[in-house]
Amino acid sequence: MPATPEERIADLGLTIPEVVPPVASYTPTVRSGDHVYVSGQLPFEDGVLPATGKVGAQVTAEAAQELAARCALNGIAAVRAEIGDLSRVVRVVKLTGFVACTPDFTGQPGVINGASDLVGRVFGDAGVHARSAVGVTALPLDAPVELEMIVEVR
Numbered sequence: 001m002p003a004t005p006e007e008r009i010a011d012l013g014l015t016i017p018e019v020v021p022p023v024a025s026y027t028p029t030v031r032s033g034d035h036v037y038v039s040g041q042l043p044f045e046d047g048v049l050p051a052t053g054k055v056g057a058q059v060t061a062e063a064a065q066e067l068a069a070r071c072a073l074n075g076i077a078a079v080r081a082e083i084g085d086l087s088r089v090v091r092v093v094k095l096t097g098f099v100a101c102t103p104d105f106t107g108q109p110g111v112i113n114g115a116s117d118l119v120g121r122v123f124g125d126a127g128v129h130a131r132s133a134v135g136v137t138a139l140p141l142d143a144p145v146e147l148e149m150i151v152e153v154r
Contacts, residue, residue: 061105089151
């Protein structure tokens with residue numbers, strides 16, 4: 001297994017994107033002591049949402065799971081911008097995932113597994129985290145998923 005989170009990301013065939021600029025009045029991250037709080041990340045790719053709509057209607061659960069992984073990658077980019085080196089991550093403490101879905105959709109945990117699985121692959125044991133997966137009526141810009149992160153750093 002590659003030694004650093006950045007090497008693990010490269011081994012997955014991914015690159016860390018530029019930090020997504022806020023879409024409203026907030027900052028991407030706030031550091032308080034040894035913790036970095038990452039604002040809600042949408043699944044932007046090159047400044048564009050690759051899909052919009054509700055999971056269970058316009059977006060499949062499988063596609064939403066991939067979008068959740070993209071949200072996690074964007075969150076990881078925000079953490080790196082805050083601390084400089086992902087090897088400084090001690091632990092991913094918590095992920096909170098929001099899934100914009102139809103009222104009868106109950107697969108939120110499976111969708112957010114996309115984010116959890118990526119975080120685990122990137123950070124190994126330090127990526128084991130607490131989590132919430134919440135179904136909501138709507139998200140900003142009609143995004144299907146959004147993800148918040150709390151990360152402990154040294």
